[in-house]
Amino acid sequence: MQVRIVAGTANRALAAAVAASLEKVPVVPEVERFPDGELRPAVTGLRGADVYVIQPTGPPVGDNLMELLLLCDACRRSGAARITALVPYFGYARQDRRTRPGEPVGVRVVADALVSAGAERIVVVDPHTVEFEAVCGVPVETLTAIPLLADALRPAPDSVVVAPDLGAVPIAERYAKLLSRPVAVVRKTRLSGASVLAGEVVGDVAGRPVIVVDDMISTGGTIEAAVEAVVAQGAAREIVVTATHGLFTGEAVDRLARLGLRQLVVTDTLAQRDTPRLPLEVCSVAPLLAEAVRRLHRDEHRDDLLIRA
Missing domain, CATH: 3.40.50.2020 (Rossmann fold)
Structure with a gap:
C-alpha cells in the first residue's frame, strides 16, 4: 500500500x-x-x-x-x-x-x-x-510542536515562563520543563471574542524577562493582556512570545507590534505571510x-x- x-x-x-x-x-x-x-x-x-x-x-x-x-x-x-x-x-x-x-x-x-x-x-x-x-x-x-518551539527560543537568563490564562498552564509547564524555568500565571477574564481583561499575576516576575506561551494567537488580545499584566508587576521589557498556531486575525499584528517583543515564534501549521513589523520566526512542523x-x-x-x- x-x-x-x-x-x-x-x-x-x-x-x-x-x-x-x-x-x-x-x-x-x-x-x-x-x-x-x-x-x-x-x-x-x-x-x-x-x-x-x-x-x-x-x-x-x-x-x-x-x-x-x-x-x-x-x-x-x-x-x-x-x-x-x-x-x-x-x-x-x-x-x-x-x-x-x-x-x-x-x-x-x-x-x-x-x-x-x-x-x-x-x-x-x-x-x-x-x-x-x-x-x-x-x-x-x-x-x-512544543519541543520544536522550545529549541527555537533564545530566552534571557532568569526568564520566567508565563501562562496567559489558566487554560495555558499545562502548556507553560511543558515549556518550563524543557527550558528549566519557573512558571507564572495570569488570571484572565474574556469579555468578548477579541477583548480580554487580565487580572492578578501568580508568580514572581519582578525584574525578570518573560516567555509568554500559548497554543494559538488569534486576535492577540490574550497575549496583549498578559504582557501588560506582567509589565505592571515589574517584569523586564525583554518579552518573548511563542505559540504553535499563528492565526494573526483582526488587529493582531497591530497589537503585537505595540508590545515591542524581542522574539515571536510560531510554526507553519497555518500559512504565514511576511510581517516585517514583528520579530516573527516560523518553525516548520x-x-x-x-x-x-x-x-x-x-x-x-x-x-x-x-x-x-
Whole structure:
C-alpha cells in the first residue's frame, strides 16, 4: 500500500514539504470554485493507497473545512484504501463544551462530519482542547510542536515562563520543563471574542524577562493582556512570545507590534505571510508531520511525538 500525500489549498507549501521529507510527490487536487462560492475538488490516482489529506482549517474556516470534507469524500470515491485527515490546525477545537444553554459542541460536529466524509483517523498538532480525542469517533493522533518551539527560543537568563490564562498552564509547564524555568500565571477574564481583561499575576516576575506561551494567537488580545499584566508587576521589557498556531486575525499584528517583543515564534501549521513589523520566526512542523505519517504507515510507535499529560 503506497503512501500518497494530498495537498489541500489551505497550506500547499506545508504539504509539499511533508511530501519532500517522505521523498514523495504530493497529489495536488483540482479545486473548482463556482461563482456562488461552492467548491468542487477532484483527485485521481489513489486506488489502494494509504492517503493523508493535509488541510489546516484556519481562516477562512468555513471554506477550508468544507474543502477538507469534500477532499476526504473524493479520496474515498477514488478508491483509497485508508484515509487520514491530517489537520495541523483544527478549527472549532475551542468549541469543546457548552458555556450556556442552546450552544452546540462545535468540535464534535466537525469531527463527526470528517468521519462521515471518509476519514478513518485524524492527526492534529497541539489542539486547543486536551479532550479532543474523547469527542472523536475515530483514532486521533495529537502531535506536539512544543519541543520544536522550545529549541527555537533564545530566552534571557532568569526568564520566567508565563501562562496567559489558566487554560495555558499545562502548556507553560511543558515549556518550563524543557527550558528549566519557573512558571507564572495570569488570571484572565474574556469579555468578548477579541477583548480580554487580565487580572492578578501568580508568580514572581519582578525584574525578570518573560516567555509568554500559548497554543494559538488569534486576535492577540490574550497575549496583549498578559504582557501588560506582567509589565505592571515589574517584569523586564525583554518579552518573548511563542505559540504553535499563528492565526494573526483582526488587529493582531497591530497589537503585537505595540508590545515591542524581542522574539515571536510560531510554526507553519497555518500559512504565514511576511510581517516585517514583528520579530516573527516560523518553525516548520513538516519533519514532525512526515515522521508521524511514516510511523502510521508502518504501524510503529509514536509516543515520543504525542502530547502526554
